[in-house]
């Protein structure tokens with residue numbers, strides 16, 4: 001089951017969809033979301049926050065620890081913002097906010113090519129995932145880094 005949890009950032013200018021692996025974490029574990037436009041005003045706390053390419057996710061670590069203890073029988077000590085994000089328990093849907101929309105658009109662009117040049121389309125499509133990951137890692141997105 002995959003539920004789309006769309007959260008709007010504090011200033012209201014942007015939104016991001018979240019993926020909650022196995023729905024272990026309730027969506028309330030996201031205490032706040034800050035886009036690159038509003039994250040500058042946040043006092044970054046590594047104990048409760050993750051920064052990713054200008055975005056900041058603030059977690060409610062009490063909720064996170066409670067959920068992991070009751071649903072995964074994991075001790076509270078290993079539950080960190082990095083764990084929640086990197087292990088997928090509360091992370092971007094896709095590689096970064098807006099990934100789903102962007103990749104749909106990029107695929108549509110590629111599909112146009114298929115009508116012009118079938119062979120080139122197949123080659124481009126094969127390279128697409130790889131090149132995309134490389135580009136996103138270059139931009140500094142955390143999930144693209146760890147995947148590479």
Ligand SMILES: [Zn+2]
Nearest residue numbers: 009011035038
């Ligand atoms: Zn914002």
